[in-house]
Amino acid sequence: MEATKTKELVILEKKVSAIRGSAELVVITDDESMLKAAEIRKEIKNYAKAVKEEKEKATKPLKEVVKTITGWFINVETDCDVATAQIESKMRIYQNEVDEKNRKIAAEAARKIAEAEALVKAGEITEAKAEKVIAKAEAKVEAAPEVITKSADFHTRTNRKVRFANLKEMTWYDWKKLIDSEYLVWDEVKARKAALDGSLAIGVEIYEEQSFV
Numbered sequence: 001m002e003a004t005k006t007k008e009l010v011i012l013e014k015k016v017s018a019i020r021g022s023a024e025l026v027v028i029t030d031d032e033s034m035l036k037a038a039e040i041r042k043e044i045k046n047y048a049k050a051v052k053e054e055k056e057k058a059t060k061p062l063k064e065v066v067k068t069i070t071g072w073f074i075n076v077e078t079d080c081d082v083a084t085a086q087i088e089s090k091m092r093i094y095q096n097e098v099d100e101k102n103r104k105i106a107a108e109a110a111r112k113i114a115e116a117e118a119l120v121k122a123g124e125i126t127e128a129k130a131e132k133v134i135a136k137a138e139a140k141v142e143a144a145p146e147v148i149t150k151s152a153d154f155h156t157r158t159n160r161k162v163r164f165a166n167l168k169e170m171t172w173y174d175w176k177k178l179i180d181s182e183y184l185v186w187d188e189v190k191a192r193k194a195a196l197d198g199s200l201a202i203g204v205e206i207y208e209e210q211s212f213v
Contacts, residue, residue, distance in 0.1 A: 095147050159211055
């Protein structure tokens with residue numbers, strides 16, 4: 001779309017150019033020249049106000065068009081965000097279910113291995129029998145399904161985050177340590193960085209959150 005300057009703007013450009021030249025020539029040596037400079041300054045400010053009004057007059061219709069067009073996309077963008085969040089929630093639930101299943105398999109295998117080793121030590125079973133039990137337990141761990149964390153369409157990113165404790169629930173001892181620290185004036189960004197690098201451990205919990213990319 002081709003735009004042309006308004007007649008009013010062209011006139012203002014000439015006037016401002018001329019007064020800019022006058023401003024460059026101003027020399028203040030006495031009260032009279034000081035007052036003359038103030039008059040020129042006032043005139044320049046009036047031109048600046050007129051330029052701003054002319055700009056707003058020219059851009060207001062465009063802003064209204066942008067506002068209208070932006071409104072066209074709100075619903076479809078929201079639908080995309082909601083649908084993505086729903087899918088990612090279900091993907092995350094599945095990942096957690098597989099993780100939990102694997103943890104249970106690993107814990108059960110560790111229990112059976114420890115039990116077999118204890119029975120061998122007590123002389124209740126032979127080492128050969130214990131080896132079979134251990135091999136079977138290890139095979140179950142190896143056969144456990146891996147959590148899908150990436151494919152051609154996504155990959156999982158682990159984000160380390162900080163959760164701050166409820167200050168009302170902190171002990172007097174922790175309160176004293178916090179007051180003695182540099183976080184007496186609370187700066188959450190600084191505190192979060194300190195928590196992640198390990199230099200602040202009072203009233204904070206580091207946890208991981210999966211996000212899909």
